[in-house]
Amino acid sequence: MATILIYTTTWCGHCERAKALLDAKGLAYEEIDLDDDPAFRATLLERTGRWTVPQILVDGRPIGGYTELWCLERAGRHSAGILWRFDERAEERVEQEGQHQERRDQARGAARAQQPRERAAAVLEVAAHGDTKATVVTKQGLRLDLRVVPPEDYGSLLQHFTGSKDHNVALREEAQRRGLSVSEYGVTAVETGEVHRFESEAELYRFLGYTFIPPELRENGGELRAARDGGLPALVEPGDLVGELHCHSTWSSDGKGSIEEMAREAKRRGYRFLALTDHSHYLREGRMEAQWEEIAAVNERMKPFRVLRGVEANIRADGSVDVAEEVLAELDWVVASLHAAFDRSPTERILAAIDHPHVDCIGHLTGRKLNKRPGADIDVERVVARAAETGTALEINSQPDRLDLRDVHARLAAEAGVLVPVNTDAHSTRALGYRDLGVAQARRGWLTKENVLNTRPWREIAKLRA
Numbered sequence: 001m002a003t004i005l006i007y008t009t010t011w012c013g014h015c016e017r018a019k020a021l022l023d024a025k026g027l028a029y030e031e032i033d034l035d036d037d038p039a040f041r042a043t044l045l046e047r048t049g050r051w052t053v054p055q056i057l058v059d060g061r062p063i064g065g066y067t068e069l070w071c072l073e074r075a076g077r078h079s080a081g082i083l084w085r086f087d088e089r090a091e092e093r094v095e096q097e098g099q100h101q102e103r104r105d106q107a108r109g110a111a112r113a114q115q116p117r118e119r120a121a122a123v124l125e126v127a128a129h130g131d132t133k134a135t136v137v138t139k140q141g142l143r144l145d146l147r148v149v150p151p152e153d154y155g156s157l158l159q160h161f162t163g164s165k166d167h168n169v170a171l172r173e174e175a176q177r178r179g180l181s182v183s184e185y186g187v188t189a190v191e192t193g194e195v196h197r198f199e200s201e202a203e204l205y206r207f208l209g210y211t212f213i214p215p216e217l218r219e220n221g222g223e224l225r226a227a228r229d230g231g232l233p234a235l236v237e238p239g240d241l242v243g244e245l246h247c248h249s250t251w252s253s254d255g256k257g258s259i260e261e262m263a264r265e266a267k268r269r270g271y272r273f274l275a276l277t278d279h280s281h282y283l284r285e286g287r288m289e290a291q292w293e294e295i296a297a298v299n300e301r302m303k304p305f306r307v308l309r310g311v312e313a314n315i316r317a318d319g320s321v322d323v324a325e326e327v328l329a330e331l332d333w334v335v336a337s338l339h340a341a342f343d344r345s346p347t348e349r350i351l352a353a354i355d356h357p358h359v360d361c362i363g364h365l366t367g368r369k370l371n372k373r374p375g376a377d378i379d380v381e382r383v384v385a386r387a388a389e390t391g392t393a394l395e396i397n398s399q400p401d402r403l404d405l406r407d408v409h410a411r412l413a414a415e416a417g418v419l420v421p422v423n424t425d426a427h428s429t430r431a432l433g434y435r436d437l438g439v440a441q442a443r444r445g446w447l448t449k450e451n452v453l454n455t456r457p458w459r460e461i462a463k464l465r466a
């Protein structure tokens with residue numbers, strides 16, 4: 001019987017096509033939805049060891065969050081239709097059906113890759129293929145490595161290709177000292193030649209004397225020692241977040257959702273509050289006050305859900321923020337961000353904003369845009385120290401092309417006692433889903449629920465800012 005697990009997200013329609021295909025073929029499957037099922041992560045974690053798609057490599061590196069790939073979100077879309085752990089028969093049947101599908105996902109791409117002449121529509125090039133392996137390049141430029149292994153070797157394979165390289169090298173070296181050789185096929189006792197095979201990563205780590213190391217921590221950044229001593233942090237989970245502290249509505253010209261639409265979507269996602277932080281320059285000449293009226297009306301309709309009066313103020317070249325003091329004093333939540341002149345003393349400007357009594361949080365610290373522009377050259381240690389001193393939050397901005405703070409800086413901030421909200425900076429209802437990218441970033445930075453500000457109810461956050 002085929003065991004097929006579909007990992008779906010609201011980002012794409014691959015899953016719908018995959019389901020239709022499976023239904024038509026009478027294949028059994030189980031559906032897990034990233035957005036709606038609160039048990040999703042537990043289930044997927046249990047089944048696959050993670051809630052991302054690590055056995056797929058993008059440009060030779062695993063998707064799943066060890067590096068700050070701008071293509072995470074795009075990769076997420078591409079992985080959405082992948083059929084997990086399909087057995088040979090299912091693969092065969094999927095492959096046959098694949099010819100009739102309008103768009104093919106990578107699972108079918110893989111199956112089809114073995115017949116290069118009839119390759120799947122999403123696949124631009126089959127770089128290599130064999131009985132159990134294929135490498136394909138999609139039209140979007142993603143390079144995907146696909147492997148088929150028996151279930152009893154799945155853990156070893158997954159661990160091996162999940163990386164990072166530094167982590168695996170350190171892991172192998174430690175094992176070697178104890179006469180064990182670790183590879184993608186299992187762990188071999190060098191002396192006897194006995195091979196131990198592992199269906200799950202957890203079993204592999206346990207065998208080597210570690211607690212399970214979440215993939216996000218596998219960077220050889222102290223995680224092996226911590227896992228041996230039982231000192232790994234309990235990383236923040238997407239479900240721990242209860243509110244949003246940086247997002248935009250149609251009051252910003254680039255916003256696509258009304259205040260109420262943003263609030264309803266946040267509520268649907270299980271949030272209890274949302275700080276609306278439209279750009280300050282769209283809220284001049286009475287528009288701020290008009291927005292407050294709309295917020296009040298939405299709050300009336302949506303009780304007990306709470307929309308907070310916020311703003312994303314711009315940090316000017318001289319370090320001041322572009323919203324009047326008396327307005328700032330009326331706001332529930334003030335984000336201050338650099339948006340221009342990144343080369344003009346960015347550290348000093350950020351420090352000045354942190355010192356501002358009404359600024360609660362610094363938005364997207366460096367202002368980087370992945371694959372487009374490097375961030376401002378910020379002295380992060382000084383910024384973190386001052387933020388800790390003043391109780392100013394430093395957000396992780398979850399936009400796929402930002403992911404700013406970067407992981408090492410988030411870790412630095414948390415270690416210094418800075419509270420780090422994970423914010424989406426959503427300009428549309430859909431973009432509230434970027435949360436998971438930000439949470440992945442937070443996890444790479446070793447952040448726990450405690451370290452992440454918006455895991456707290458609003459009244460606690462309000463108390464902290466008082």
Ligand SMILES: [Zn+2]
Pocket residue numbers: 312337339363364
């Ligand atoms: Zn911004």
Ligand SMILES: [Zn+2]
Pocket residue numbers: 246247248312363425
């Ligand atoms: Zn913003």
